[in-house]
Amino acid sequence: MALVRVTNIQHGCVNDGPGVRTTVFLKGCPLRCPWCCNPETQSIEHETFVDETKCIYLKGEVSLLCKECVNAGGREPISKCRFGVYEGVDKDYTEEELIKEILIDRDLYKMSNGGVTFSGGEPLMQSEALVPIMKKLKENGISIALESTIFSPQESIEKIAPFVDCWIVDLKLQPEMFLGDTQYLYKISNALGQIKNETNVIYRLVFVNSLEGRKREVLNAFKTLGVKDIELLQVHNLGRQKYKRLNRTSEDFSADPSKLSSFATGLQKEGINTKILSI
Amino acid sequence: MLKERLLQYKLAYGYWQKTKPVSKTKKVIDLAGFLLNRQLVPLKGGAYQDYGHQFSELMKNMPDLALTNGYFYPFTDQTIRCLDSTVLPIASVTPDYTRILQNSLEVIRKEIESYAGGEFADSLLQTVKAIELFIEKAAAKFEKGVERSVEISKCLRRILDSDCEHFDEAIQRILFFNALLWQNGHQQNGIGRIDLILERYYKKDIESGVLSREKAKGLLHNMVRVLGKEMLIKSASIPGDTGQIIILGGVDENGNNIENDITHMMLEIFMEDPVPDPKLLVRVNEQTSDDIWKKCIHSILTGCGSPLLLNEGSIMQGMKAFGYEGKDVWNFGTSACWEPLVIGKSFDQNNRIKNIAILKALEKPLQQQDWKSYAEFEQAVLQSIKQLIGSWPLDVRFDKSPLMTLLFDDCIVRGKDFCDGGAKYNYHGLLVVGLPNLVNALLNIKNYVFEEKLFTIDDVKIALLSNYGGHADMQQLFNTNKKKFGLAEKDVIDLTNRITDAINETVKGLKILGQPAKVGFSSPGYVGLAEGFPATPDGRKCGEPFAVHISPISSDVDINQIFHFASQLDYSGTRINGNVVDFIVPSSYAKEPEKLVNIIRTGMESGIYEMQMNVLDRNILIDAKAHPEKYPNLIVRVWGFSAYFNDLPEAYKDNLIARAGKYGAC
Numbered sequence: 016m017a018l019v020r021v022t023n024i025q026h027g028c029v030n031d032g033p034g035v036r037t038t039v040f041l042k043g044c045p046l047r048c049p050w051c052c053n054p055e056t057q058s059i060e061h062e063t064f065v066d067e068t069k070c071i072y073l074k075g076e077v078s079l080l081c082k083e084c085v086n087a088g089g090r091e092p093i094s095k096c097r098f099g100v101y102e103g104v105d106k107d108y109t110e111e112e113l114i115k116e117i118l119i120d121r122d123l124y125k126m127s128n129g130g131v132t133f134s135g136g137e138p139l140m141q142s143e144a145l146v147p148i149m150k151k152l153k154e155n156g157i158s159i160a161l162e163s164t165i166f167s168p169q170e171s172i173e174k175i176a177p178f179v180d181c182w183i184v185d186l187k188l189q190p191e192m193f194l195g196d197t198q199y200l201y202k203i204s205n206a207l208g209q210i211k212n213e214t215n216v217i218y219r220l221v222f223v224n225s226l227e228g229r230k231r232e233v234l235n236a237f238k239t240l241g242v243k244d245i246e247l248l249q250v251h252n253l254g255r256q257k258y259k260r261l262n263r264t265s266e267d268f269s270a271d272p273s274k275l276s277s278f279a280t281g282l283q284k285e286g287i288n289t290k291i292l293s294i
Numbered sequence: 295m296l297k298e299r300l301l302q303y304k305l306a307y308g309y310w311q312k313t314k315p316v317s318k319t320k321k322v323i324d325l326a327g328f329l330l331n332r333q334l335v336p337l338k339g340g341a342y343q344d345y346g347h348q349f350s351e352l353m354k355n356m357p358d359l360a361l362t363n364g365y366f367y368p369f370t371d372q373t374i375r376c377l378d379s380t381v382l383p384i385a386s387v388t389p390d391y392t393r394i395l396q397n398s399l400e401v402i403r404k405e406i407e408s409y410a411g412g413e414f415a416d417s418l419l420q421t422v423k424a425i426e427l428f429i430e431k432a433a434a435k436f437e438k439g440v441e442r443s444v445e446i447s448k449c450l451r452r453i454l455d456s457d458c459e460h461f462d463e464a465i466q467r468i469l470f471f472n473a474l475l476w477q478n479g480h481q482q483n484g485i486g487r488i489d490l491i492l493e494r495y496y497k498k499d500i501e502s503g504v505l506s507r508e509k510a511k512g513l514l515h516n517m518v519r520v521l522g523k524e525m526l527i528k529s530a531s532i533p534g535d536t537g538q539i540i541i542l543g544g545v546d547e548n549g550n551n552i553e554n555d556i557t558h559m560m561l562e563i564f565m566e567d568p569v570p571d572p573k574l575l576v577r578v579n580e581q582t583s584d585d586i587w588k589k590c591i592h593s594i595l596t597g598c599g600s601p602l603l604l605n606e607g608s609i610m611q612g613m614k615a616f617g618y619e620g621k622d623v624w625n626f627g628t629s630a631c632w633e634p635l636v637i638g639k640s641f642d643q644n645n646r647i648k649n650i651a652i653l654k655a656l657e658k659p660l661q662q663q664d665w666k667s668y669a670e671f672e673q674a675v676l677q678s679i680k681q682l683i684g685s686w687p688l689d690v691r692f693d694k695s696p697l698m699t700l701l702f703d704d705c706i707v708r709g710k711d712f713c714d715g716g717a718k719y720n721y722h723g724l725l726v727v728g729l730p731n732l733v734n735a736l737l738n739i740k741n742y743v744f745e746e747k748l749f750t751i752d753d754v755k756i757a758l759l760s761n762y763g764g765h766a767d768m769q770q771l772f773n774t775n776k777k778k779f780g781l782a783e784k785d786v787i788d789l790t791n792r793i794t795d796a797i798n799e800t801v802k803g804l805k806i807l808g809q810p811a812k813v814g815f816s817s818p819g820y821v822g823l824a825e826g827f828p829a830t831p832d833g834r835k836c837g838e839p840f841a842v843h844i845s846p847i848s849s850d851v852d853i854n855q856i857f858h859f860a861s862q863l864d865y866s867g868t869r870i871n872g873n874v875v876d877f878i879v880p881s882s883y884a885k886e887p888e889k890l891v892n893i894i895r896t897g898m899e900s901g902i903y904e905m906q907m908n909v910l911d912r913n914i915l916i917d918a919k920a921h922p923e924k925y926p927n928l929i930v931r932v933w934g935f936s937a938y939f940n941d942l943p944e945a946y947k948d949n950l951i952a953r954a955g956k957y958g959a960c
Contacts, residue, residue: 027854027893029886035893069774071767078767080748097748098767099774119782120854122900127892293885 017144018107022056022136026120030292032160032181032217034129037117041133042105043140046164049191050223050268052254054261055104056136062104064260069099114151121157130158130180139167142174149178165206166199172209181215186245188236190225195232200239207240219246219292222275223268230281237287244288249275301379302336303329309383310371310527333357333373340378342711345694346417348375349478350424356477358435362523363516365466366432366446369473371527377479381691382646384713385530386537386629388484389475389701390638391468391491395458399426402700410709418706421696425474429453461495461505465517471701472521478697481530482537482630485521485572486637488514489542489556496556511559518563522571531818532946534570534937537630543586544577544606545624551581561589561601568598570929570936575628577606578898584891591891594907595884599931602632602874602906605898609634612870617810618719631934632872632904633723633814638703641712643692644723644871647806649819650686651840652797653728653830655679656735660755660831668744671751672736672789676796683800686724690807722806723871726797727817728824730779730841733790734832737777742768758829761836772833780846782858791864801868814871816843816904818933821945839949842933843876853877857897865903873903874934878953884909906931910954915939919947 020042028038043059044051055062071078072087080097083089093101108116117131124130131152133145138161149159160181165172186203193199210216226233237245250268258265275291282289307328335352338344352375359368377383397405399422406418429450436447449466458464468485475483499505521538528536542557564574576582576590590601610623613634618626627637633644655678665671698712699705705716742748749757749768757765777786797813804811817823820840829836832847841847844860851859860875875897883890894905908931918925922940930939930950939947 025852027852027883029882029889035889069770071770074766076766077764080767098770119858120896123854123892123896126896126899127889129889129892293882 016110017147018109019113019141019144019148020059020061020105021108021113022053022105024116027123028132031132031134031162032130032183033158033215034127035120035123036129036132036160037120038132038134038162039113039117039138041135041138041141044135044137045140046137046166046187046192048187048189048221049266050221050250052251052257053136054254054257054263054265059140062261063094064102064104064257065093065262066100066102066260070096071098110148110151113148114155117152117157118155121155124157128158130160132160132162132183134162134183137164137167139163139165139171139175142167142171146174146178149175153178165203165210167206169205169209172206176210179210181217182210183217183219186218186220186236186240186242188220188233189223190229191223194226194229194236200236204240217246218242218244219248221250222247222270222278223250224271224274226278227274230278230285234282234285234287242287244290245282246290246292247275247279248292298379299336299376302376303334305379306332306334306374306376310374332371334376335373336376337378342413342417342694342696343420346420346424346696349421349697352477353424353428356428359432361436361443361446363519364442364446364513365469365516365520366436366450367469367473367520367523368428368432369476369524371524373477375477375479377693381693382643383479383481384641384643384693384695384698385481386484386633386643386645387480387635387640387698387702388486388539388627388637389471389698390625390703391471391486393638393701393703394453394471395464395467395491395495398455398457399429399453400455402706405706409707414709414711417696418700421700426454458495459498461492461499461510462513464492464495465513469517469520474697475701476524476528478695479693480695480698481528482535484627484630484637485538485540486627487541487544487552487625488560489554490544490546490552492556493552493554496554500555507555507559510555511563514556514559515563515567518560518567518569518572522569525571526941528571531822532932532937532943533941534932535630535818535935536571537935538572539575539628539630540572541627542574542576542601543579543582544604545579545581547624549624551579553581553583553586557586558589561586561593564593564598564600565589565596568593568596568600568929570598570938573599573935574601575604576601577604578895579606580899587891587895588887591887591894595879595887595890595909597909598929599906599908599936602904602934603894603898604628604632604634604904605902608865608901608903609870612865615866616812616868616870617721622718628872629723631818632816632874632906633725633812634870634872635721636719639718641702641717641720642722642812643690643806644812644814645725645818646692646722647686647688647690647724649725649727649817649823650683651728651819651823651827652679652682652726652732652793653735653827653840655682655732656831660751660758663750663752665744665751668740671739671744672792675736676792679793679796680800683724683797684803686804688804688806688811690722720807720809721812722809723812723814724801724804724806725817725819725871726813726815727819728840729790729793729815730845730847731830731832731834732793733779733786734772734775734847735830736789736793737779737786738772738775738831738833741775741777742771754831758831761829769833769835772831776850778846778848778851779841780848780851780856780859782855782862787859787862794864794869798864798867798869810868812868812871814869814873816872816874816876816934820933821943821949825945839945842949842953843874845876853880853883853893853897857893857900857902860903861897861901863903875902875905876931877905877907879907879909881911906934908950908954910950912951912954915947915951915954919944919951 023040083091162183433447433450436443449463629644635642659674710716762769801813928939
């Protein structure tokens with residue numbers, strides 16, 4: 016039985032599709048968006064956070080529990096730390112475990128027309144493992160949403176598409192990613208052709224400051240893809256601590272809300288229904 | 295006599311003078327000023343008649359008062375009734391205003407004359423007479439005034455000899471008697487089920503064309519303004535803590551859900567003009583409409599903290615099982631904040647006994663070192679809980695009140711004062727504070743002492759004595775244990791229920807003033823009782839506040855988790871005296887009110903007892919603390935009431951900032 020590698024499960028999410036949802040963040044993503052706020056979801060491999068701010072020894076405190084630790088001059092690796100310095104970021108869930116966790120809130124899904132959202136990372140990277148889980152969830156009457164770039168092999172999308180009620184498509188139309196890239200548009204167009212049959216598609220775009228002045232190119236891309244409604248998300252720096260804990264560097268993506276607002280207005284004037292999502 | 299008189303004056307000063315001077319000299323000067331500038335009306339004896347005399351004097355010494363927002367509300371801190379220095383004031387009850395709406399003073403007088411006699415009747419008749427004279431005087435003054443004054447004059451005169459007939463008149467009558475309760479030194483006076491009480495008058499006036507919805511809403515809004523006007527004078531320990539609760543929704547005598555124009559209008563008023571006082575409380579059930587739910591959440595999201603939501607099915611079931619009659623529980627209300635009682639029939643003093651800091655039960659077991667197992671340790675803690683509660687001082691004496699006796703059912707027929715067995719229900723309550731902290735402490739001891747064997751009990755004891763000084767490792771582990779209060783896992787829920795079972799078992803055997811006692815796990819004492827309370831094994835340092843009600847202390851427990859948890863707690867037996875899930879709404883939810891409705895509604899339907907929410911932005915709170923002048927209208931929810939953030943003591947501001955920091959980023 017295939018396991019699903021998950022970094023986090025959040026209940027009561029209100030921004031991840033219709034109604035109130037449980038969002039399952041899966042590990043693995045082929046892209047490396049510079050502003051990614053979930054860096055721990057990029058690699059499919061097991062990873063750990065190392066948070067030295069929790070280190071008792073480095074805080075200048077004395078503890079018999081730390082005397083063998085490498086930080087205190089001993090030989091024990093920090094992976095043995097009891098104080099949370101070293102923490103695994105992911106867990107492999109069996110089908111039963113994941114379904115049980117998702118079904119905790121079935122009454123809430125019913126009340127709110129909500130369900131489960133698979134996000135990440137790129138959930139399509141684990142499409143094979145997701146199929147039996149999604150099947151069971153559908154048998155239980157649970158609505159399924161997928162938050163994805165759909166920048167994935169056709170086969171992955173084919174496997175999943177029959178079970179997904181709502182696609183939240185994260186368009187990578189930033190200059191740092193695929194803005195102006197016709198190959199990207201072609202790939203996404205094909206993918207949309209696979210999923211748009213009677214399913215709900217919500218388009219999202221992370222707004223970064225580099226998009227200022229690039230409205231025309233974005234609009235052209237929207238035209239090609241048939242996008243008439245877009246949800247804009249302000250880029251932010253909330254994930255920077257995670258980069259530190261993964262021993263990785265990150266860029267500063269401090270956002271300028273006035274630029275986002277101006278961009279949104281520009282799109283709106285061109286007939287695109289634009290909604291700014293705030294976290 | 296003189297000594298008693300001086301004690302009465304001192305007590306009055308202690309309650310009425312809200313800003314206390316810092317130095318002894320200033321205090322003496324302030325006290326002298328208080329005595330010279332106020333008309334103090336002492337109690338001149340202990341006989342029941344003396345209470346009637348006192349009330350009479352009180353009414354005679356009332357200054358001339360003008361209308362307030364179009365209504366006569368005879369409440370002032372210039373004339374003060376002094377209480378017997380050995381008793382507690384009556385607080386946190388709600389008369390059923392239907393009684394005075396449907397019965398004039400003449401009818402009440404006849405009732406006294408038919409049923410009561412002796413000193414009891416004399417005192418009541420003296421009280422009635424005092425009110426009549428007071429009304430005559432006020433009415434005579436107002437009938438010479440402008441149109442509105444003349445209207446009010448007529449409304450007042452009708453109190454003497456006529457049943458109420460109109461909506462505006464009904465509001466005036468309620469406000470009049472409510473003011474008298476405050477004036478007579480009774481505190482935290484609930485308003486009751488306004489949408490139920492006023493419905494017949496509203497319907498009649500709308501149908502006859504003398505009232506429009508818009509005008510009615512304006513009158514209700516004025517009522518709210520009148521009630522909230524003297525918030526500072528009416529507040530108990532903290533500005534905003536007035537106990538002025540307006541209850542909406544819930545079933546009537548026939549089991550039909552009350553939802554009418556008045557229900558909607560009251561919620562709209564609070565959405566449009568959020569105020570910290572009075573407060574709203576909504577009784578929800580399966581019949582509560584989507585519209586009411588949405589209005590409740592929108593009102594909460596304005597930041598005013600109202601309404602508190604009550605799961606009426608759970609509460610009524612619990613009250614019946616406890617001993618309240620099934621035919622009465624439909625009309626339940628609350629003692630000020632959240633403790634259930636029966637409107638018009640309860641003297642229940644649900645929150646007057648000193649609250650119990652339950653962490654005290656750990657003291658003895660932590661002294662012993664030779665525990666063979668966690669099970670043995672926990673048993674000892676449960677036993678200690680029983681001893682702590684079993685020996686809790688319950689002696690208390692209350693004021694007497696011919697006025698309350700007139701306003702509450704049954705008293706006249708029984709021939710007894712409201713506080714002396716006149717009221718049908720006299721089930722008083724205890725409140726426990728720190729339950730989440732105790733659960734976390736036991737989870738820590740179980741894991742780190744008995745399972746992982748990282749520390750001994752003695753290590754824990756020493757660490758607590760040193761306030762975790764030199765034991766940062768232990769404190770960090772205790773604070774970061776994944777097993778926490780609020781986690782909807784069987785072992786955490788079972789432990790919590792074992793603790794409350796022990797409390798319930800003990801309280802069952804207690805009597806307060808000769809009557810069965812109740813207990814609740816929501817308390818206002820989370821800051822006050824924690825000051826000076828030593829460090830505890832949940833990771834809390836000496837003096838740090840206890841947890842608030844049934845709420846998680848960790849940001850790992852989100853709103854859904856705490857709902858699942860709270861819905862599986864046992865609220866049976868004596869455990870009916872308030873069990874509030876208190877939560878800070880994450881900002882993402884505040885932006886999706888429709889979805890928040892679904893979350894809250896599902897939580898209620900799963901079996902939560904009561905719930906209140908705060909909508910807080912930590913950055914704003916920090917800024918408001920530093921620059922109060924920028925946020926004059928910032929309202930927050932404190933233990934069971936709303937208050938202006940600027941009015942709160944620093945410890946409460948810091949507590950809210952800390953809690954907002956934990957939950958605000960979810």
